Amino acid sequence: MNPRNNHRLILFPHPFQGHMNSMSQLGQILYARGFSITIVHTNFNVPDPSSHPHFTFRSIADGIDQSEASTLGTRGLIALLDVRCAVPFEECLREMVSSQGGDAAPIACLIADSLFSFTCSVAQRLKVHALVLRTGGAVYLYVATIFPVLKEKGYIPVLGSQSEEAVKEFPPLLVKDIPAVDPQKPEVIFRILDNLIAVTRDSSGVIINTFDGLEHSDLASLREVFSVPFFPIGPSHKFCVTSPSSSSQEEDRKCISWLDKQPPKSVIYVSFGSLAAVSEAEMLEIALGLADSEQPFLWVVRPGSVRDPEWLEKSPSHFLWALEGRGKIVKWAPQKEVLAHPAVGAFWTHSGWNSTLESISEGVPMLCMPRFSDQGVNARYVSDVWRIGVHLNGGLERENIARAVKRLLAEREGEEIRERALVLKEKASVSVRQGGPSYQALDALVSHILSFK
Numbered sequence: 397m398n399p400r401n402n403h404r405l406i407l408f409p410h411p412f413q414g415h416m417n418s419m420s421q422l423g424q425i426l427y428a429r430g431f432s433i434t435i436v437h438t439n440f441n442v443p444d445p446s447s448h449p450h451f452t453f454r455s456i457a458d459g460i461d462q463s464e465a466s467t468l469g470t471r472g473l474i475a476l477l478d479v480r481c482a483v484p485f486e487e488c489l490r491e492m493v494s495s496q497g498g499d500a501a502p503i504a505c506l507i508a509d510s511l512f513s514f515t516c517s518v519a520q521r522l523k524v525h526a527l528v529l530r531t532g533g534a535v536y537l538y539v540a541t542i543f544p545v546l547k548e549k550g551y552i553p554v555l556g557s558q559s560e561e562a563v564k565e566f567p568p569l570l571v572k573d574i575p576a577v578d579p580q581k582p583e584v585i586f587r588i589l590d591n592l593i594a595v596t597r598d599s600s601g602v603i604i605n606t607f608d609g610l611e612h613s614d615l616a617s618l619r620e621v622f623s624v625p626f627f628p629i630g631p632s633h634k635f636c637v638t639s640p641s642s643s644s645q646e647e648d649r650k651c652i653s654w655l656d657k658q659p660p661k662s663v664i665y666v667s668f669g670s671l672a673a674v675s676e677a678e679m680l681e682i683a684l685g686l687a688d689s690e691q692p693f694l695w696v697v698r699p700g701s702v703r704d705p706e707w708l709e710k711s712p713s714h715f716l717w718a719l720e721g722r723g724k725i726v727k728w729a730p731q732k733e734v735l736a737h738p739a740v741g742a743f744w745t746h747s748g749w750n751s752t753l754e755s756i757s758e759g760v761p762m763l764c765m766p767r768f769s770d771q772g773v774n775a776r777y778v779s780d781v782w783r784i785g786v787h788l789n790g791g792l793e794r795e796n797i798a799r800a801v802k803r804l805l806a807e808r809e810g811e812e813i814r815e816r817a818l819v820l821k822e823k824a825s826v827s828v829r830q831g832g833p834s835y836q837a838l839d840a841l842v843s844h845i846l847s848f849k
């Protein structure tokens with residue numbers, strides 16, 4: 397038996413899908429390095445224990461149900477989970493700390509999602525070391541650190557703003573890329589970002605799903621701002637031998653056999669992650685734009701991605717041409733496998749960090765349509781810094797969509813973008829190989845955890 401099985405890690409994921417995926421990948425990686433893994437999870441979005449038979453699961457009562465959650469919006473839900481989880485989490489951790497010494501391995505440390513603000517102070521009270529997992533990129537965390545300066549200079553946009561004004565102090569960002577203030581609740585975004593900075597500062601280290609070859613200078617900037625160690629171990633899914641789904645949605649694997657029948661690099665894969673929603677009118681424009689692009693497409697329409705959840709079922713005539721013709725629509729796809737498929741030539745994405753990193757890992761050019769949070773910053777880096785994708789300019793209209801898809805899949809510009817994407821894919825792959833920067837960061841993380849007494 398690996399002697400490190402004597403060390404138990406308590407993992408506390410945030411229940412948003414992108415965050416749960418990252419934490420469960422981290423659990424798998426650290427389990428493979430000999431640690432025992434206990435996942436403490438909320439009752440909202442419960443992970444499937446059968447996907448991780450080697451982990452122990454403990455739930456805490458957050459008192460949030462799906463119908464309450466659906467009225468709140470993403471930021472409201474982040475804020476409410478932060479309030480409701482603090483006490484039950486502390487009780488759960490206290491109970492685990494006090495029951496040490498029995499069969500369970502002693503707790504080496506807590507690893508909590510950085511969206512929860514209370515975890516480091518709870519851990520401090522209970523004399524447990526706490527690391528945080530940052531599931532987004534380094535650049536967005538850096539933007540969070542300069543948010544007060546951006547505010548002072550008058551750059552913070554109001555929700556819905558499409559201002560193309562350049563942020564002179566932080567090229568190539570435009571004002572519309574920065575997280576916006578909701579005029580109804582202007583304080584919420586400031587509180588979320590303040591909490592993110594505080595929990596990062598108070599932690600014993602930050603595990604971040606990025607790699608040095610991608611975000612070298614932003615990681616360097618973060619190391620200047622924070623005095624805690626950073627462990628960039630991305631793309632973390634590439635360390636996992638298997639990638640069991642941590643989603644409550646069932647993956648529709650039929651899309652893989654459909655992809656098998658498509659010509660190489662011909663398909664546009666369309667998915668807007670686990671949270672973003674569009675209106676019914678926008679759905680129709682997407683469908684018509686994809687049809688006009690004359691490229692095969694694979695489109696994820698998950699329940700909830702249209703504001704009327706029954707819309708897809710109620711409107712089959714809009715989609716018959718898609719199901720029978722060039723396209724394939726699924727409710728949830730095995731995304732990493734899809735992006736690695738030779739038939740996929742481009743990814744139309746909402747620019748969530750996991751999706752961005754998964755696309756980079758497979759060298760797939762991106763069509764970016766950021767919606768909220770870190771997505772504007774991620775998309776700007778994709779288009780203007782790494783130059784491995786383009787923005788969907790001019791709005792969600794069928795002509796713009798068709799033009800942008802053709803640009804990526806049928807024009808010389810798309811080929812140049814693909815060449816750059818393949819260079820970055822190679823860097824990502826080198827990163828996780830033995831001796832590569834992320835591999836070394838993982839070794840350093842394991843040593844760091846083992847150094848806790």
Ligand code: UDX
Binds near residue numbers: 414532671727768
């Ligand atoms: C959210 C935010 O939107 C994002 O900006 C932030 O960085 C993380 O939290 P989400 O919107 O879900 O996440 O996007 P993303 O980070 O891209 O995560 C989506 C995950 O779901 C990816 O790992 C993707 O592989 C997976 N997915 C998505 C599937 O497995 N199948 C699908 O059909 C769609």
